[in-house]
Amino acid sequence: MMKGGKIKLRDFHEAKWDEPIIFELNRKGERGILVPEVEKEIEEEVGDGISVLPEHMIRKKPPALPEIAQVRVLRHYLRLSQETLGATINIDIGQGTCTMKYNPVINEVFARSPKVTELHPYQDQETVQGALEIMCKLDLFLRELSGFSRFTFQPGGGSHAIFTIMSIIYAYHKHRGEEEKRNEIITTLLSHPSNAAAPAVKGFKVINLYPNEYGLPDIEALEEAVSEHTAGFIVTNPEDTGIFNPRIKEFTKIVHDVGGICAYDQANANGIIGIIRAVDCGFDLGFFNLHKTFGSPHGCGGPAVGAVGVTEKLVDFLPVPLVDYDGKKYYLNYDVPHTIGKVREFYGVFPVVLRAYAWIRSLGAEGIKEVARVAVLNNNYVMKKILSEIKGASVSFPKTKHRIEQIRYSFEQLKKETGVSSEDVIRRMADFGFHLWTSHHPWIIPEPFTIEPTESYSKDDLDEYLTTLKRVVEEAYEDPEKVKNAPYNCPIHKIYHEPLEDPKKWAITWRAYLKKRKNWE
Amino acid sequence: MVIKKDGKTIVHPYIPNSVPEVQEEMLREIGLKDIDELYSGIPDELKFKGKFNLPEPLLAECELKRHVKRILSKNKTCEENISFLGGGCWPHYVPAICDEINQRSEFLTAYAGEPWEDHGRWQALFEYQSLVAELVDMDVVNVPTYSWGQAAATSLRMSCRITKRDEVLLVDTISPERLAIIRNYCEPLVKVKLVKHDPVTGMMDLEDLKSKMSNKIAAIYFENPSYLGFIETNGKEISEIAHDKGALSVVGVDPISLGVLAPPSHYGADIVCGDLQPLGIHMNFGGGLAGFIATRDEEKFVMEYPSRLFGITKTIVEGEYGFGDVAFERTSFAKREKAKEFVGTMAALWGITAGVYLALMGPKGMWEIGKTIMQRSQYTMKKLSEIDGIKAPRFKAPHFKEFVVDFNETGMSVKEINKRLLEYGIFGGIDLSKSFPELGNSALYCVTEIHTKEDIDKLVQALREIIEGKR
Numbered sequence: 005m006m007k008g009g010k011i012k013l014r015d016f017h018e019a020k021w022d023e024p025i026i027f028e029l030n031r032k033g034e035r036g037i038l039v040p041e042v043e044k045e046i047e048e049e050v051g052d053g054i055s056v057l058p059e060h061m062i063r064k065k066p067p068a069l070p071e072i073a074q075v076r077v078l079r080h081y082l083r084l085s086q087e088t089l090g091a092t093i094n095i096d097i098g099q100g101t102c103t104m105k106y107n108p109v110i111n112e113v114f115a116r117s118p119k120v121t122e123l124h125p126y127q128d129q130e131t132v133q134g135a136l137e138i139m140c141k142l143d144l145f146l147r148e149l150s151g152f153s154r155f156t157f158q159p160g161g162g163s164h165a166i167f168t169i170m171s172i173i174y175a176y177h178k179h180r181g182e183e184e185k186r187n188e189i190i191t192t193l194l195s196h197p198s199n200a201a202a203p204a205v206k207g208f209k210v211i212n213l214y215p216n217e218y219g220l221p222d223i224e225a226l227e228e229a230v231s232e233h234t235a236g237f238i239v240t241n242p243e244d245t246g247i248f249n250p251r252i253k254e255f256t257k258i259v260h261d262v263g264g265i266c267a268y269d270q271a272n273a274n275g276i277i278g279i280i281r282a283v284d285c286g287f288d289l290g291f292f293n294l295h296k297t298f299g300s301p302h303g304c305g306g307p308a309v310g311a312v313g314v315t316e317k318l319v320d321f322l323p324v325p326l327v328d329y330d331g332k333k334y335y336l337n338y339d340v341p342h343t344i345g346k347v348r349e350f351y352g353v354f355p356v357v358l359r360a361y362a363w364i365r366s367l368g369a370e371g372i373k374e375v376a377r378v379a380v381l382n383n384n385y386v387m388k389k390i391l392s393e394i395k396g397a398s399v400s401f402p403k404t405k406h407r408i409e410q411i412r413y414s415f416e417q418l419k420k421e422t423g424v425s426s427e428d429v430i431r432r433m434a435d436f437g438f439h440l441w442t443s444h445h446p447w448i449i450p451e452p453f454t455i456e457p458t459e460s461y462s463k464d465d466l467d468e469y470l471t472t473l474k475r476v477v478e479e480a481y482e483d484p485e486k487v488k489n490a491p492y493n494c495p496i497h498k499i500y501h502e503p504l505e506d507p508k509k510w511a512i513t514w515r516a517y518l519k520k521r522k523n524w525e
Numbered sequence: 526m527v528i529k530k531d532g533k534t535i536v537h538p539y540i541p542n543s544v545p546e547v548q549e550e551m552l553r554e555i556g557l558k559d560i561d562e563l564y565s566g567i568p569d570e571l572k573f574k575g576k577f578n579l580p581e582p583l584l585a586e587c588e589l590k591r592h593v594k595r596i597l598s599k600n601k602t603c604e605e606n607i608s609f610l611g612g613g614c615w616p617h618y619v620p621a622i623c624d625e626i627n628q629r630s631e632f633l634t635a636y637a638g639e640p641w642e643d644h645g646r647w648q649a650l651f652e653y654q655s656l657v658a659e660l661v662d663m664d665v666v667n668v669p670t671y672s673w674g675q676a677a678a679t680s681l682r683m684s685c686r687i688t689k690r691d692e693v694l695l696v697d698t699i700s701p702e703r704l705a706i707i708r709n710y711c712e713p714l715v716k717v718k719l720v721k722h723d724p725v726t727g728m729m730d731l732e733d734l735k736s737k738m739s740n741k742i743a744a745i746y747f748e749n750p751s752y753l754g755f756i757e758t759n760g761k762e763i764s765e766i767a768h769d770k771g772a773l774s775v776v777g778v779d780p781i782s783l784g785v786l787a788p789p790s791h792y793g794a795d796i797v798c799g800d801l802q803p804l805g806i807h808m809n810f811g812g813g814l815a816g817f818i819a820t821r822d823e824e825k826f827v828m829e830y831p832s833r834l835f836g837i838t839k840t841i842v843e844g845e846y847g848f849g850d851v852a853f854e855r856t857s858f859a860k861r862e863k864a865k866e867f868v869g870t871m872a873a874l875w876g877i878t879a880g881v882y883l884a885l886m887g888p889k890g891m892w893e894i895g896k897t898i899m900q901r902s903q904y905t906m907k908k909l910s911e912i913d914g915i916k917a918p919r920f921k922a923p924h925f926k927e928f929v930v931d932f933n934e935t936g937m938s939v940k941e942i943n944k945r946l947l948e949y950g951i952f953g954g955i956d957l958s959k960s961f962p963e964l965g966n967s968a969l970y971c972v973t974e975i976h977t978k979e980d981i982d983k984l985v986q987a988l989r990e991i992i993e994g995k996r
Contacts, residue, residue, distance in 0.1 A: 023648070025648070025837075026655075026884050036622075036890070037890060038890075038893075039886075040618075042897055042904075046901065046904045046978055049904050050903040053899035053900035056899070057785075061786055062785065062786070063788065064787070066891070066892060067660045067784065067888055067891060068888070069660070069883055069886065069887050070887060074622065080884075081622075081649065082626075082629070083645070084645035084646075086645065087645030087648070088638070089642045089643055090631035090634040090635040092634045102637060104636065106539050108539060110590060114593050116628065117594075119597040119598065119600045119602060120810065121808065122602035122604040124610040124616065128952070131606075132600055133599040134596045138597075148579055162869055162870060163857070183713065197859075201862055203862070204862040207714045210862040247566070248566045248567050250568050253571065279573065280572055284570075284571055295870065301634045302635065302637075302870065303627075303874030304636065304646050304649075304873040304874050304877060305833075308871075344709050345708055346674070347675075347709060347710075348671050349614070349706070349814060350613075350614065351811055353812035356812065358593075365580065365582065365583050365589060365592065366582060366589050367539070368579055368581055368582025369576070371535075374543055382551075388555050389554075406565055406566030407566075408563075408564075444858065445861070446861075459540045462541035462542060462547070463547050463550065463551055494644065496840050499839070499848070499849050500840065500841075501838070503838045504850060505852060510851045510852070511836055511837050512665045513651075513658040515655065515658055515664060
């Protein structure tokens with residue numbers, strides 16, 4: 005960072021509270037909050053309310069929840085929050101594939117308004133016109149950005165969107181009486197793991213295309229994979245290598261030629277939003293993650309929205325309801341002839357839909373394009389610096405020069421020369437207040453690490469991150485043990501994985517731990 | 526090119542490097558002249574050259590706020606009215622501390638960090654798992670999934686893998702939304718069949734259940750309290766019927782009832798699922814849902830979860846708690862198509878929030894809230910029944926917070942009645958005439974700790990006027 009006119013490493017230490025488990029705060033008799041008691045007249049009319057229950061349905065022993073005074077609960081959770089490196093308090097370019105970007109605080113103000121939080125999904129539609137308007141308009145905006153004909157906001161995340169897509173593909177073929185014959189989904193090995201996992205839940209056999217030396221799936225391999233059994237194709241483009249498949253239109257054509265459906269996993273749309281549209285690449289459906297590209301926060305892993313968009317021929321298969329406008333009012337439309345039904349109760353996570361709406365309204369078309377361009381500029385700047393200044397690091401698939409918004413790198417050479425692995429570097433980066441992440445499995449790139457510098461970081465931010473990474477790598481050459489034993493400046497130190505893998509020892513809850521800790525000796 | 530408005534260059538506050546000089550400097554460093562060159566890997570024919578039909582940006586936050594608030598002001602909320610809507614998304618009081626914690630930037634904006642630098646996130650989710658475990662009296666609880674519907678669907682798929690069978694029986698009083706989710710999630714690998722309910726009590730028809738049981742059935746699923754509000758009191762018998770044929774008993778539950786109601790594990794449930802929304806999470810137009818799944822701590826159960834399961838462990842420093850993923854190799858992150866279903870971004874922040882709620886409430890709070898809810902709902906049923914033509918509850922059974930109000934004798938449709946109630950500032954119960962046609966003109970009413978006697982009396986008075994005025 006820049007301080008006193010010089011670039012220096014940050015002298016960082018994360019909060020360390022050594023906080024007990026919440027059950028250890030128990031003090032019999034303390035109260036965190038009181039519950040309203042009923043009025044005397046109600047008590048007189050109905051008694052204690054409990055005695056209507058048959059004896060065997062009454063809980064005999066109260067749940068062993070801790071008893072803790074309000075301020076002590078608050079303090080405990082505030083301390084835990086301080087022991088969490090949220091995206092807004094670090095330069096969060098090291099969680100590749102996650103599109104960590106600025107989550108505008110004003111959008112939080114909107115999402116927390118009682119006009120949002122205190123709505124029930126079954127209210128008379130006249131009373132939720134504002135919410136329906138936001139949903140309807142965001143649908144229209146996303147249609148513009150993708151070329152699709154319709155969106156649903158029901159899926160609660162990217163993986164859920166993929167599952168929804170698989171459900172639609174299944175329903176489409178079933179409608180044509182081909183669901184038994186068309187039982188294969190083709191994806192690529194570098195696509196997100198859920199692109200392979202979710203089709204299997206829907207009963208599809210999964211075929212993975214492997215990357216060639218340029219980091220791209222082979223078109224010949226696709227030609228070999230397609231057949232009358234092909235139900236569909238789902239792909240991320242660019243994958244986490246940041247390499248855009250320039251022949252994507254040929255890919256979708258090959259799949260269409262055998263009667264398959266083409267789905268675009270646009271979880272990582274941040275470098276191409278406003279630059280290309282899914283339909284122009286030949287896709288029939290796809291999804292955006294509103295909690296990634298569209299600025300809604302990740303919330304430690306949800307709540308979220310994977311907004312699924314489809315072309316005209318698939319609109320009739322979408323989950324119900326859709327949101328429509330009849331010229332006078334907005335309404336929920338359940339008239340979807342071949343709907344897959346539902347993937348989530350009600351209409352999706354409305355606060356996330358609202359934040360995405362506000363994000364688009366703040367940026368407009370040119371702003372969105374600028375988001376993509378700057379994300380790509382930042383990424384290529386970081387790549388240039390890593391390759392020229394960081395010893396032992398290399399880029400995956402070096403034969404391909406052009407990268408979009410993120411890159412899977414490798415510390416293979418560093419590992420060979422120092423014994424320090426990418427996981428060691430990752431732990432040491434945490435000592436300076438940074439995340440760094442390996443990559444999705446399988447690790448076909450040895451010692452991987454993935455960086456996605458979105459548009460939210462300044463050049464100075466990127467330089468600070470890179471200076472630190474460079475210093476950690478220097479340390480690996482000077483004093484490898486120091487890096488291997490990191491972290492030192494985090495709330496805790498290196499953990500033992502072994503108790504997490506052994507059924508006799510694993511403890512997923514405090515009560516299980518109390519029973520099983522004797523097995524840890 | 527940077528953003529232009531009326532010929533002026535705009536540096537957007539969300540994009541630090543939209544400063545033209547900085548872009549030039551960075552491009553120089555890379556050895557390029559224009560950002561567009563970075564897109565040379567994308568064929569020109571794929572690039573969008575048209576103009577997006579999006580509204581002009583509201584660049585000043587002040588303008589954006591005015592615009593969004595204006596739209597939101599069209600909503601009329603359950604706070605500004607008296608709402609008796611429930612049915613899977615319920616009005617409960619949200620303690621201020623729940624919001625204080627889940628809006629902390631650290632939690633709100635964190636994602637997938639490692640056990641050391643995100644220690645607080647791991648501990649908070651481990652604690653949520655542990656707190657819900659006490660409520661359901663079971664030893665394993667997952668990091669939450671999307672909703673109760675998804676939790677139930679996954680519980681059923683888990684049952685199929687555990688028993689190596691592929692049919693499930695569901696009670697037909699299940700929530701229609703959850704049923705739709707389960708049907709889609711099970712198709713085409715798992716066959717879903719419905720079991721009838723007793724038309725008088727609402728409970729599962731045990732004769733019909735027995736006639737449908739076979740050694741193909743992986744699980745019997747029912748809900749307690751049921752979607753229609755009554756409490757299923759034959760849980761033990763149902764679980765025994767399942768176990769006799771080697772099937773599992775899967776029970777969906779409203780966790781806020783478990784201070785007073787026996788948890789399903791006490792009447793034989795093998796897998797318990799439900800929604801966390803009642804535990805300190807706002808309704809959010811249905812966006813506050815989060816599903817949990819709980820089981821015993823047996824390897825055959827644990828290894829079938831698709832979810833993240835955060836476990837406690839040791840660190841290299843004596844006495845320091847650490848956390849990590851239990852049996853990570855189960856998950857799709859490790860195994861792709863060979864995994865147990867799939868996992869991803871789901872509803873973690875609501876899990877943390879539910880943990881905060883349970884820590885605040887403690888055992889006494891959970892007992893008291895259950896008692897208050899039952900008293901208020903019983904009072905409402907009693908008072909409504911005093912109105913000529915209204916029968917509440919429809920089913921002869923104990924109820925928790927919801928109950929079916931039968932309007933068939935009034936000569937009015939629920940739709941009409943609810944329209945009229947709206948004039949009184951009251952959101953009437955869910956119209957069941959389409960989802961449960963056999964109930965005719967009936968509605969599902971929800972009464973919780975937030976409804977005062979005054980609110981309830983207003984409802985009773987309004988209905989009296991509407992119905993008697995009609996006659």
